[in-house]
Amino acid sequence: KTTDGSGIGAFVSSMTGLTPVTTYYVRAYSTNSYTTAYGNQVSFTTLPVLATITTTAATAITGTTATSGGNVTATGGASISERGIVYSTTLNPTIPGGANPGTKIISLPLVPGLGSFVSNITGLTGATTYHVRSYATNSAGTAYGADVPFTTLTIPPTLTTVAASNIGYSSATSGGSITWNGNGYSGYQNYGVAYATTPNSASPTLISTGSVYTPISTPLNPWTTNLSSLTPNTTYYIRSFIYAYSSTWGYTYGPELSFTTTAITTTPVSTVTLTTAVSGGSIGASVPTVASRGVCWNTSPGPTTGNFLTSDGTTTGTYVSNMTGLTGSTTYYVRAYYSDGVTTFYGNEYSFTTGVPKAIGDALAGGKVIYVDITGQHGLIGALVDQGSGVAWGCSGVSVPSTTMAQGGGALYAGLANTNAMIAAACNAPNGPAQLCAAYTAGGTGLVGITNWYLPSHDELQKLIDQGALVNITTTPSYAGAGVLYWASTEYNTSIAYAHYSLNGIYDYNVGKNQTYYSTPTNLMYVRAIRAF
DSSP: OOOOOOSSOOOOOOOOOOOOTTTTEEOOOOESSSSSEEOOOOOEEEEOOHHHHHHEEESSSOOOOOEEEEEEOOOHHHEEEEEEEEESSSOOOOTTTTOOTTEEEEEEEOOOOEEEEEEEEEEEOOEEEEEEEEEEETEEHHHHHEOOOEEEEOOOOEEEEEEEESOOOEEEEEEEEEEOOSOEEEEEEEEEEEEEESSTSSSOOOEEEEOSSSSTTTOOEEEEEEEEEETTEEEEEEEEEEEEESSSSSEEEOOOOOOOOSSSEEEESSSSSOOOOOEEEEOTTOOOOOEEEEEEESSSSSSTSSSSEEESOOOOOOEEEEEEOOOOEEEEEHHHHHHHHEEEEEEEEEEOOOOOOTTTEEEEEEEEEEOOOTTOOOOEESSSSOOEEEEOOOOOTOOOOOOOOGTTSSSSHHHHHHHHHHTTTTTTTTTTHHHHHOOTTTOOOSOOTOOOOOOOOHHHHHHHHHHTTTTTTOOOSSSSSSSOOEEEEEESSSEEEEETTTTEEEEEEETTOSSBBBTTTSSSEEEEEEEEO
């Protein structure tokens, strides 16, 4: 009952605590000191109310999915027409079309009555906080459970690994690409390719392509990574990688691929001329099939058999390749190759430059060129100063091995052997013509492709005198207008050696080995060194 005052007149009573959808019977009453009187009886039925529902905390949370649900604990006196969950990135989401039009809804098949239900949420964004509420709808409206927030996990980027190409003796090319799969990463510091000789290595070698911190908003396009210093005939396992920042720095790897370096090495280039050079290769005995082999070359790095090549047999082992038809003063790149009939494998790469033609008068190695042969790459260099004067040849009465004309000691390029023979025989040691020339160091010694200085042979002295003006040959005091005499390293016989006048070099002069001058004391015997290239 209610108690609503005293006295006469109309009154209003509010009844509470009623049960929804229930028929009630009601009578007014009044009480005085004698008795309680009742009015006529009327009846009414209460209306349904909103259902009562709780929200289940999210579980099984990943970067893109989660599981929630709810529990209908009271129907509100009417049948539940719909139930499920709503979720959003804002607080207290409602059914779409209400206060949160961006909210998503998951409704479930209708199950009458009370009880719990499960909702699987998909399509979420990584590292994002969501708000979820359960709901139930009856004829009185839609009721919501409490707002329960949850945060999705960070979603690692997806990487691809580019299959190895340009596989050589000690190098290969790979790379990768990346797709960012949602929120959670703010930037990356480096990326590239990791390699190892064992699968899924915990400590691979990392070859970084980039190393500067870059925000995720900056696109990361497919990249190329060059691998070098690899071991020949070895299988490598490669994975693209990125070093990125979420809540901490960490590595993410792409799928693993493998390749095997080639079992072929390239021979260093030698004997380079204007138009030719020599190289070759060596193929390991473990190679089962060699359909063709040789070297290939081009004027840009990475030559292939689609460029210039030689064909040098079909077996394993070491071979020599002669490159011809080259252009002078040009840089070439060369690699050995072999094919098994299906795939072509390449060795390591060398570069070389074909010779620049030398010309008489060119400055070279401490002197000037006085003679060039038909290749343009070989010849003689004359010293620019005398190494001595008034010097005896020495070894009078002694035949020095290999220095006579009969033994070829007068020919071009014979002077070095002649000089060494004179030094070995101690001709006028320690300051004879041979020793003076060998001790000369202008332009350096031990040069690649250039001899040390020596006393010229008969024919070499002729070349020197022919170009005397280029190298400042001494001409005074002139004897009978012929200039001064220069020693050759070539003997006429055991007591006489050859010499040439500096102004009349077409004539041979035979001078006693023990003489320091010829005819008169002022007509001294001079020494001038040359070297060959």
